[in-house]
Amino acid sequence: MSIPSDLRSRKRLAMRQGISNAATQLFQERGFDHVTVDDIAAAADVGRMTVFNHFPRKEDMFFDREEEGREVLLEALRQRDPGISAIETLRLLAHRLVAEESPYVRFAAGAPGFISAASQGFIETIEGSETLKARARAIRDEIAQVIAVALAGSVKREPGDPDAELAAGLLLATWTVALIQAHLCFRQKQDADEAKAIFLALVDKGSTGIQAALAGTPYA
Structure with missing residues (x-):
């Protein structure tokens, strides 16, 4: 059975928010320039490419609003x-x-x-x-x-x-x-x-x- 589009959207938004939250935590703890995309992916428990699928640049995770x-x-x-x-x-x-x-x-x-x-x-x-x-x-x-x-x-x-x-x-x-x-x-x-x-x-x-x-x- 295919996943309803609204459910897919909610899952995508939840994934995006999870990555953003993980990035925010690291930025606050270490400073933006001392955090890598690999660090963020590990903290969010996702792959590196998943991070880039949601945020083309690291800065976008900071300015996510x-x-x-x-x-x-x-x-x-x-x-x-x-x-x-x-x-x-x-x-x-x-x-x-x-x-x-x-x-x-x-x-x-x-x-x-x-x-x-x-x-x-x-x-x-x-x-x-x-x-x-x-x-x-x-x-x-x-x-x-x-x-x-x-x-x-x-x-x-x-x-x-x-x-x-x-x-x-x-x-x-x-x-x-x-x-x-x-x-x-x-x-x-x-x-x-x-x-x-x-x-x-x-x-x-x-x-x-x-x-x-x-x-x-x-x-x-």
Whole structure:
């Protein structure tokens, strides 16, 4: 009897998560650059090629929520209230993510063996690896391009629209600075509420600037 496609999908997702969990544990214990794919395969009790079937690069096991994060941004634009500008929609999204304690903006030290997208361990692991820092920059640029296309589409403009490119670049710069400063605050004071407040204050300030820069366009 063939395995139902949804069951196969669940098994595949479970396998992927198991590999990611094993990799996360090793990255936290040893540092990203001191862990090999063979180490991860052994820890996950799978073959080396199975690891690559799920994650083309070792960095993808660390940034395993990157695609999910992109989808959160895109979904906000897809579901945008026509009466609210795209820039304001993403500003409101930041506030909603904080209110919902989303893992992307949850500031915490991180439990042993666990690295959330916003934990201090996540940031420190990136800081300790030139490979991860390079990949983080590449992901930021990739997301900016995806958002630019989505912004243009949301107002019925063609991909490559200069105003959309400008808006996306400024939005990603704003969120990047806001996250970095919030993490620095948390590292120094271990106060999650203050870190969240700094994140939102910078997102709000940056969004105001972007609205001014894009005044007269459909994005503002």
